[in-house]
Structures are given as C-alpha cells and as structure tokens.
Amino acid sequence: MNITIIAETSGNQLHSVTSQLAGAAGSLGGTITLLCPGGVGESEASKISGVSKVVSLKGDCFSSFDSGAWSAAMTPHCEGVVIASSSPTGRELASQIASKLGVPVVQDLTEIGQDLKMTRSIYSGKAIETSTASGSCVITLRQNSFESAGSDGNAELITVDSTSEVSVAVKEAMAKAGERLDVSEADIIISGGRGMGDPANFSHLNEVADVIGAAVGASRAAVDSWDEIPHSMQVGQTGKTVNPSLYIAVGISGAIQHLAGMRSSKYIVAINKDPDAPIFGVADYGIVATWEEALPSLKEELAKL
Amino acid sequence: MPFEALDFYNVDSLLTDEERMVRDMVRDFVDNEVLPKIEHACRDGVFPDEWRVTLGEMGVLGAPLKGYGCPGLSYTAYGVICRELERGDSGLRSFASVQGSLAMYPIWDFGSEEQKNYYLPKMASGEWIGCFGLTEPDYGSNPGDMITRAEDMGDHYLLNGAKMWITNGSIAKVAVVWAKLDGVIRGFIVEDGDEGFSAPEMKGKHSLKASVTSELVFQDCKIPKDRILPGVKGLRGPFSCLNNARYGISWGAIGAAQACFDSAKEYSLSRIQFDHPIASYQLVQNKLSWMLREITKAQLLAYHLSQKKDAGNWIPEHISLAKMNNVDIALEIARVARDIHGANGILDEYPVMRHMANLESVKTYEGTHDIHNLILGRHITGIQSFTRHLS
Amino acid sequence: MTIAVLLKQVPDTTAKIAVSEGRVDQGSVSKWSTSPYDEYALEYALQLKESGAGDLVAITCGPSRSSKMLTDAAAVGVDSMLHVEADTSEMDSKQIQSILAAAIKHCGADVVLCGKQAADTNSGSTGPGVASLIGAACVGMVSEVSMDGDGFSALRGSPSGNERVVVSKPCLFAFDKAATELRRPNVKGIMMAKKKVIEKVSPGDLGVDIGESGIKIHAHDSPPEKPPGQKFEGAESVPTVVAKLREEANVI
Numbered sequence: 001m002n003i004t005i006i007a008e009t010s011g012n013q014l015h016s017v018t019s020q021l022a023g024a025a026g027s028l029g030g031t032i033t034l035l036c037p038g039g040v041g042e043s044e045a046s047k048i049s050g051v052s053k054v055v056s057l058k059g060d061c062f063s064s065f066d067s068g069a070w071s072a073a074m075t076p077h078c079e080g081v082v083i084a085s086s087s088p089t090g091r092e093l094a095s096q097i098a099s100k101l102g103v104p105v106v107q108d109l110t111e112i113g114q115d116l117k118m119t120r121s122i123y124s125g126k127a128i129e130t131s132t133a134s135g136s137c138v139i140t141l142r143q144n145s146f147e148s149a150g151s152d153g154n155a156e157l158i159t160v161d162s163t164s165e166v167s168v169a170v171k172e173a174m175a176k177a178g179e180r181l182d183v184s185e186a187d188i189i190i191s192g193g194r195g196m197g198d199p200a201n202f203s204h205l206n207e208v209a210d211v212i213g214a215a216v217g218a219s220r221a222a223v224d225s226w227d228e229i230p231h232s233m234q235v236g237q238t239g240k241t242v243n244p245s246l247y248i249a250v251g252i253s254g255a256i257q258h259l260a261g262m263r264s265s266k267y268i269v270a271i272n273k274d275p276d277a278p279i280f281g282v283a284d285y286g287i288v289a290t291w292e293e294a295l296p297s298l299k300e301e302l303a304k305l
Numbered sequence: 306m307p308f309e310a311l312d313f314y315n316v317d318s319l320l321t322d323e324e325r326m327v328r329d330m331v332r333d334f335v336d337n338e339v340l341p342k343i344e345h346a347c348r349d350g351v352f353p354d355e356w357r358v359t360l361g362e363m364g365v366l367g368a369p370l371k372g373y374g375c376p377g378l379s380y381t382a383y384g385v386i387c388r389e390l391e392r393g394d395s396g397l398r399s400f401a402s403v404q405g406s407l408a409m410y411p412i413w414d415f416g417s418e419e420q421k422n423y424y425l426p427k428m429a430s431g432e433w434i435g436c437f438g439l440t441e442p443d444y445g446s447n448p449g450d451m452i453t454r455a456e457d458m459g460d461h462y463l464l465n466g467a468k469m470w471i472t473n474g475s476i477a478k479v480a481v482v483w484a485k486l487d488g489v490i491r492g493f494i495v496e497d498g499d500e501g502f503s504a505p506e507m508k509g510k511h512s513l514k515a516s517v518t519s520e521l522v523f524q525d526c527k528i529p530k531d532r533i534l535p536g537v538k539g540l541r542g543p544f545s546c547l548n549n550a551r552y553g554i555s556w557g558a559i560g561a562a563q564a565c566f567d568s569a570k571e572y573s574l575s576r577i578q579f580d581h582p583i584a585s586y587q588l589v590q591n592k593l594s595w596m597l598r599e600i601t602k603a604q605l606l607a608y609h610l611s612q613k614k615d616a617g618n619w620i621p622e623h624i625s626l627a628k629m630n631n632v633d634i635a636l637e638i639a640r641v642a643r644d645i646h647g648a649n650g651i652l653d654e655y656p657v658m659r660h661m662a663n664l665e666s667v668k669t670y671e672g673t674h675d676i677h678n679l680i681l682g683r684h685i686t687g688i689q690s691f692t693r694h695l696s
Numbered sequence: 697m698t699i700a701v702l703l704k705q706v707p708d709t710t711a712k713i714a715v716s717e718g719r720v721d722q723g724s725v726s727k728w729s730t731s732p733y734d735e736y737a738l739e740y741a742l743q744l745k746e747s748g749a750g751d752l753v754a755i756t757c758g759p760s761r762s763s764k765m766l767t768d769a770a771a772v773g774v775d776s777m778l779h780v781e782a783d784t785s786e787m788d789s790k791q792i793q794s795i796l797a798a799a800i801k802h803c804g805a806d807v808v809l810c811g812k813q814a815a816d817t818n819s820g821s822t823g824p825g826v827a828s829l830i831g832a833a834c835v836g837m838v839s840e841v842s843m844d845g846d847g848f849s850a851l852r853g854s855p856s857g858n859e860r861v862v863v864s865k866p867c868l869f870a871f872d873k874a875a876t877e878l879r880r881p882n883v884k885g886i887m888m889a890k891k892k893v894i895e896k897v898s899p900g901d902l903g904v905d906i907g908e909s910g911i912k913i914h915a916h917d918s919p920p921e922k923p924p925g926q927k928f929e930g931a932e933s934v935p936t937v938v939a940k941l942r943e944e945a946n947v948i
C-alpha cells in the first residue's frame with residue numbers, strides 16, 4: 001500500500017503533528033511519501049522514521065495559504081491513502097485533494113485499526129463512528145491521538161517546482177495578541193469561564209499556565225461577555241475541539257456545548273464553587289472551591305514539582 | 306439553551322407553522338434580551354426602552370390588527386405572543402397588551418381614517434407608546450360612573466378629571482382617554498404635551514415593577530376637535546378593548562405559570578433534604594402534578610378560545626371565564642412554586658416570587674377575578690348582581 | 697449575481713443523542729436546528745445581499761424535515777430556497793458534495809457561503825470539496841466577509857492570528873464563529889416566508905448520479921462511559937489533586 005502524508009507546517013517549521021501522522025501511517029504498513037508544501041521543514045521531514053521519500057514542493061503558490069492552489073499542486077503527487085492533520089488547514093486541503101482525486105475524505109480520526117478501520121467521534125463527541133473505505137480515500141487525524149514516529153529516518157528528498165494559480169490574496173496579516181500557546185496546540189490547558197468574574201482575573205490562570213507550560217482557554221460565556229478574551233481561546237461546540245493530556249476547567253459550569261470541545265481530554269480537573277456543577281460529571285478530579293482560594297495553592301503546588 | 310415550555314398535551318402542535326415561528330421569535334427575544342435584564346429592571350422600577358424598540362422591530366405590537374402598518378396576525382398568534390412575553394415578565398406583557406389591545410385597537414376600530422393613518426403605523430413600529438385611561442381613583446370595577454368630563458368648546462374640547470393606575474402613562478405619546486361628553490362615555494386621544502395634561506408616575510409598587518404605572522391628570526386640558534373617536538359611544542367602547550386585552554391575558558398567564566413550574570421542577574430535583582431530592586417526596590410530587598394538570602387545562606382553554614376568537618363566534622363571557630381561570634391558577638401555581646423553593650423562593654435569583662407578585666396585579670386589572678365571577682353569574686342566571694339599592 | 701448559502705439541519709446542540717441498532721437514532725432527536733456555523737454563514741450572506749451583491753438562495757440537501765429550516769431562512773430574508781430531498785446519513789463526502797455542487801449550478805450561484813463544519817458529522821469537508829468541484833476559490837475559517845470592488849474581502853483565521861484576504865468570484869467562504877449572530881426574524885419576514893415556495897428536487901432531477909458510497913459505516917456507538925471521578929471539598933485538597941495528577945495520572 002502507498003501512503004502519502006501531507007506535512008503540517010507551523011510558520012517556517014514542520015509542525016510536530018507531522019510525526020504523529022507518520023507514526024499512524026507506519027502502523028498501517030506501506031511505503032510512505034511525505035509532501036512538504038513550500039519546502040517547509042524538508043530536512044527535518046526526511047529524518048522522520050519510516051518515511052521513504054520526501055517531496056519538497058517549491059513554488060510561489062505556497063507563499064500563503066490557498067487550499068485550491070495548494071491542492072492543485074499537491075494532488076498529482078498523492079498516491080494511495082492520503083493522510084493529513086485535522087487542523088483547519090489540514091481539513092481544507094484534505095477535502096480539496098479528495099475532491100480532485102475523486103475519492104471520499106474522512107476527517108478527524110482518533111484511531112485507525114486493521115484494514116484501515118477508521119474511528120472518529122461524531123455529534124461533538126456524543127457518538128463514535130467506525131467505518132472502512134471500499135477504495136482509496138483521504139483521511140485526517142486528530143492531533144495527540146497517535147504515537148509519533150521516531151526521528152532516525154533517512155528519506156530520499158526530491159524537490160519539485162510547482163506552479164498553480166493562486167486565487168486567495170492575503171492583504172493583511174494580523175498577529176494574535178499574546179505570545180501564548182494556542183489551545184489547539186497545547187498538551188495542558190487551563191480554561192476560565194464566567195465564574196472568573198472579570199477578564200482581568202484571567203491573569204491568575206496565566207500565572208498557573210506559565211508554571212506548567214499550559215495554554216489558556218475560555219468558555220463561550222467568557223468570550224462573549226468580555227472583549228479581552230478573544231474567540232481564539234474558546235473551547236467547545238463553536239470554538240476549538242481540544243484533546244490535551246490535562247484540561248483544567250476553572251469557573252466553568254460544564255454546559256453540553258463546552259463539553260463538546262474538551263470531553264476527550266485525557267484527564268480533566270474542575271475547580272468550581274458549585275458542588276452540583278455539571279462539569280464535575282466529566283472531571284477526573286473535582287475541587288469544590290472558589291478559584292480565589294484554589295488557584296494560589298495550585299500555582300504553589302505545581303511550582304514545587 | 307432555548308426554553309422548553311411545559312406542553313404536556315403538545316397543544317402547540319395545533320399551531321400553524323407561522324404561529325410557531327412567531328413563538329420561537331418571541332421566545333428567543335425573552336431568553337436573550339429580557340431574562341438577563343428583568344431583575345435589574347424590577348429593582349430600578351423601569352421598563353427598559355430597548356424592549357420597546359425590539360418589540361417594534363419584531364412587529365408584534367397590535368398583532369391581530371390588519372392594515373395601517375399593523376401585523377395582521379391571527380388572534381391565536383397574538384395569544385402565543387402574550388404567553389411568551391409573560392413567561393419573561395407580566396410587566397412586559399402588560400406593555401404589549403396596553404399598546405396593542407387598549408391603545409391601538411380603539412383607534413383601529415373606532416377612529417377616523419385620518420386618525421388611523423396618523424397614529425397606527427407609528428404605534429405598530431413602537432415609535433409611539435400608547436396608554437389607556439379608564440380607571441379613576443374612585444371608579445375601578447364600576448367605570449360607568451366615571452367623573453372625568455369633556456366639554457365641547459366649539460373649536461376644541463376641554464377635559465377635566467383624573468385617571469389612575471394607567472399602564473405606560475408617563476412614557477406614552479398617545480393616551481386613549483374615556484370621558485363623559487354630555488353624559489355619554491366617549492373616547493378621546495390625548496397627546497403628551499397637550500396643554501393641561503400631565504402623567505405623574507405612581508411609585509412604590511410591589512408588583513409589575515418593570516412596568517410603568519401612572520396617573521393621568523386633566524386640568525382644563527385643551528384638545529383639538531379631531532381627537533374624538535367618532536365610531537363609538539358608551540361603555541361598549543372601553544369594553545371592546547378590554548375583551549381583546551383579557552383574551553391576551555388568558556394566554557399570558559400560562560407563560561408565567563410555565564416559568565414557575567419549570568423553576569419548581571428544576572429546583573425540587575436538585576434540592577436535597579433528608580438525604581433525597583425533595584422532588585422524590587410525595588407531597589412535592591403532588592404539587593408538581595397539580596401544576597401540570599392546571600397548566601394543561603389552561604392551555605386547552607386558551608387554545609379553544611383562540612379558535613373561537615379567530616372564527617368570530619365568541620361572547621365576552623367566554624373571555625371572562627378564561628381570564629379568570631388562567632390568572633387564578635397561574636397565581637396559585639406561582640405561590641406553590643414559591644413554597645417549593647423554600648427560602649430561596651424569595652430571592653430574585655429565581656423568577657417565582659416576581660411572577661407571584663406580578664400576578665396579583667394581573668388578577669385585579671382587566672376586571673378583577675370576582676367581577677368576572679359576576680359577569681358569569683349574570684350570564685347563568687340573567688340577574689345582575691353588580692349593584693343593588695341598599696335601603 | 698446569485699449568492700448561495702448552504703444550510704444543514706442537525707440535532708440541536710442541546711439534544712441527547714441515542715444510539716440504537718448501530719446507528720444514531722434520528723427518531724429520538726427532540727429538536728432539530730440549523731447547524732450553528734451555517735447560521736453565521738446565513739447572516740453574512742444576508743449582509744452581502746443587503747449591500748447589493750445579488751439575490752440569495754438557501755440550499756439544503758437532506759430529508760423532508762429540513763424544509764422547516766429553509767422556511768426559517770426565508771423569514772430572515774433569503775429570496776429563494778432549494779431543497780434537494782435525499783437521505784444523506786450514509787452518504788460519503790464525495791456524494792454529498794456532488795449533489796450540492798449541482799444544486800449550486802442549478803441556481804446559477806457564483807458566490808457560496810457555508811459553515812466550516814456541521815454539528816453532526818463534525819467533518820468540515822463540504823465547503824472546500826464543493827469549492828473544488830465548482831472551480832471556486834475557497835476561503836475557510838471566515839469570520840467576516842464584505843464586497844470589495846468586483847470581488848470580496850474576508851477575514852479568516854490563520855494559525856498565527858487573522859488574515860484579511862481578497863478573492864474574486866466564483867468563490868466559497870466557509871464560516872467559523874463570527875462577530876454577528878444570525879438575526880432574529882420579524883413578523884413581516886415570517887408572513888413573507890409563508891408565501892415563498894421551496895423548490896424541491898431529487899439528486900436525479902439535478903442530473904447527479906451519486907453512485908455507491910465509498911465509505912461503509914460499520915457502527916455508531918455511544919462513547920464509553922468514563923469511570924466516575926473523584927471529588928474533593930475545599931482548596932485544602934489542591935495538594936492532594938496535584939499529587940494524584942503526578943502519580944495516578946502521570947500527566948505532569
């Protein structure tokens with residue numbers, strides 16, 4: 001079986017999820033080709049274990065994201081099962097490539113089994129779907145759901161000049177306000193809700209986050225009530241779906257739409273003053289206390305480690 | 306989460322698609338714009354002006370009236386609107402009842418073509434608020450003996466007297482005032498700013514706190530000749546307005562009752578006493594099942610009345626029965642719901658005490674509970690018992 | 697110019713999802729709603745229409761119950777509605793995209809707005825796939841769009857923040873959560889919606905042969921029950937919880 005991986009990039013670097021894609025591909029068995037759009041991270045990519053060929057696609061069309069142009073340049077190099085990350089750009093590329101190949105796409109898999117048995121969550125985590133493809137297909141994989149491949153590979157590196165027509169022109173790029181890690185990238189997330197009382201109190205979450213290298217997230221009530229809390233921090237149904245090892249919910253009641261975005265976290269800690277808050281229903285460790293009491297102690301304890 | 310109203314017999318499935326869409330629209334408004342603000346409005350004793358604007362934008366004011374910029378909905382839709390508004394607060398529903406049924410309706414039914422064209426579009430859009438002046442300090446249940454008088458001065462009318470308990474009075478641009486001209490009750494349109502007219506607000510209410518209630522004072526109030534409503538003489542004028550408003554109240558009260566039931570149900574399921582949720586005790590279940598029973602009956606009553614109203618085969622006594630019954634059970638449900646909430650029931654974190662206090666007014670205005678009893682008594686026996694000559 | 701907005705009816709985000717006989721039990725869904733991201737697309741499509749960009753058609757492909765969603769869309773101001781009646785529950789991405797692409801062509805639309813993903817399948821395949829089929833420029837993660845000369849200017853999320861991009865038609869915008877919520881209808885709109893007729897067609901009427909699904913769904917299952925968590929009273933328990941995170945959970 002041939003497998004083609006679409007490398008996920010982050011700025012001028014290879015995104016770490018690319019290794020997870022390779023890890024998952026490795027478990028399927030087959031010849032793995034990795035496509036690096038714009039040549040980004042090509043040398044790092046060639047060291048990922050199990051990859052036999054890296055195709056570095058160079059061309060002006062890769063200077064900014066245009067899924068139409070990128071997929072047009074990449075599709076001719078896609079063979080067999082195509083695997084991408086289920087990031088927003090990954091999904092967009094995957095479905096464009098699938099459409100150009102004339103095959104179906106299945107997004108956001110959390111497991112792949114024998115004979116490409118695919119597992120994904122649907123209805124925002126309220127059900128699980130398992131399926132198989134009758135022919136070839138494009139799939140995207142959820143970050144942090146698959147083991148990374150090693151970094152002792154030595155793949156052949158081929159550089160290809162690509163041209164394709166760009167139709168989405170970037171006029172202006174507005175960087176995110178903070179330097180803070182994005183919730184979709186983080187392995188530990190601490191999120192605040194309306195119970196934080198005031199956006200200024202998110203500084204207490206930031207302090208804890210700094211101690212453990214966590215990202216800071218928020219509930220929709222926090223995002224909607226306070227301009228200082230941007231939508232990019234929102235976790236849930238209409239925000240980001242996250243899958244960290246540890247999710248700490250502070251002053252969040254645990255509405256079903258919030259759970260939709262975080263219930264698949266490996267471990268959940270809830271800090272809430274209301275012992276009946278639904279968030280305790282999904283928490284592995286619940287602390288019934290106000291954040292004012294709990295956060296200073298949490299920071300102190302974590303700093304000791 | 307959108308409100309899931311108790312509807313045990315799925316009576317709402319009898320509504321048309323259009324009526325259901327209107328319901329969802331108003332419910333959304335109440336969830337998102339009324340409930341987050343209502344306790345504040347009550348504490349401050351104000352009717353938030355943005356509600357007027359949104360009611361106008363939604364196009365629900367004067368719901369069943371046709372033409373002149375009015376919505377032209379069914380009476381059923383009007384009932385549904387009242388129910389959804391009153392699920393938020395009776396004060397909000399009062400605003401809409403007064404505007405539509407008591408101020409716009411008499412102009413629509415009894416006004417001249419000019420009056421209709423001039424007033425109705427601006428009242429339907431919410432730009433102009435209306436009020437209805439019938440009750441006087443000394444004449445409540447017995448408006449027929451009112452004192453307020455109009456005098457024909459040749460090129461204008463002169464109004465003298467006072468009205469009391471007038472919803473929207475101080476915020477109204479347009480007051481429909483009932484006064485005697487040569488001993489006959491007639492309707493007059495008084496505008497904010499007319500010479501000799503003032504509308505001081507009445508303060509200190511423990512009920513309908515988010516609704517403005519005022520006196521209307523006329524001291525040699527001069528109004529132009531074209532402000533009399535040409536189409537009606539006698540008590541039939543104000544009473545036909547009241548029929549429509551009372552009809553709306555018979556639906557509205559269900560909304561308040563649904564809100565109280567919902568709160569009582571949620572509370573009783575989560576409140577633990579003697580190791581178990583209080584909802585698990587028979588006495589509490591008895592209360593909840595009684596509420597469900599009464600709300601379901603009230604819904605069927607209101608729905609059937611709406612069909613009669615839309616078909617035009619109704620009599621005022623039908624409306625009296627529905628107003629009286631539905632407000633009565635809503636008030637009783639609010640009281641029982643308050644009881645189920647224990648001490649928490651007196652807090653403004655829960656809607657029950659507010660609904661309870663509001664419904665006390667609703668029981669009194671638009672014909673007190675007992676006046677409707679007397680109306681039905683007269684209907685049954687043919688003998689009026691409102692008054693008698695005491696020797 | 698014609699603008700199309702693609703809408704999908706999904707179980708309301710508050711609805712319970714039950715599984716019976718290996719499939720999500722659609723019959724037990726208590727409430728159906730327009731998928732949340734589609735509502736943002738609809739709001740901005742209405743804004744485009746109001747700024748003079750063209751007529752607006754709402755398109756859905758789904759079972760007959762989805763018609764209600766189109767009537768709701770008419771009440772807020774879409775000009776016409778197309779309902780491709782089909783059961784999409786076992787269709788793969790390719791099948792559904794080919795139907796929608798044909799529907800868009802049928803309406804003559806050259807600007808398409810949709811949600812970035814539907815709240816049932818949670819996939820996010822439809823917009824980009826359809827863009828590819830109709831040869832339209834694709835902009836994803838959009839939170840704002842407006843006319844800009846002959847083309848359109850949009851704000852889209854990027855890994856490092858936001859980007860303002862410009863495209864010309866044909867183009868497709870897949871919406872993320874946006875600043876403006878879908879407007880509420882008013883009585884006038886509701887009365888008008890009653891008069892608008894929904895055009896109902898089958899995939900065959902549009903000349904589409906969707907063939908067989910390339911994906912075979914084996915089963916839907918309820919997610920595994922999580923073992924009950926441990927609950928601690930008071931901030932005094934923080935050291936205990938931190939110790940457990942380290943020793944039991946091994947996550948810090």
Ligand SMILES: Cc1cc2nc3c(=O)[nH]c(=O)nc-3n(C[C@H](O)[C@H](O)[C@H](O)COP(=O)(O)OP(=O)(O)OC[C@H]3O[C@@H](n4cnc5c(N)ncnc54)[C@H](O)[C@@H]3O)c2cc1C
Nearest residue numbers: 193194195219220221236237238239251253273274290291
């Ligand atoms: C279509 C749709 C999509 C949605 N999408 C999302 C989404 O993506 N993400 C999302 O989060 N929500 C979403 N929601 C909203 C969701 O329904 C809830 O309204 C929201 O999650 C509530 O946020 P919250 O928990 O911060 O606030 P609340 O529900 O108000 O909870 C605040 C909590 O803080 C606690 N608290 C208060 N003070 C303190 C204190 N001092 N210390 C500790 N605890 C305290 C309280 O006990 C309470 O439990 C969506 C809703 C809809 C209808």
Ligand SMILES: Cc1cc2nc3c(=O)[nH]c(=O)nc-3n(C[C@H](O)[C@H](O)[C@H](O)COP(=O)(O)OP(=O)(O)OC[C@H]3O[C@@H](n4cnc5c(N)ncnc54)[C@H](O)[C@@H]3O)c2cc1C
Nearest residue numbers: 437438439440445446470471472666670671673675676691
């Ligand atoms: C908040 C609020 C808003 C209002 N808004 C308006 C408005 O916008 N416009 C307007 O014109 N009016 C309005 N009213 C006035 C309302 O219509 C009157 O209060 C009502 O008609 C009762 O009149 P009353 O208060 O004078 O009571 P009364 O008539 O004095 O009655 C007192 C009690 O005596 C009973 N009673 C009276 N007559 C008899 C009888 N014959 N037999 C047995 N029992 C009898 C009554 O049932 C009642 O229990 C409002 C009232 C309130 C509280």
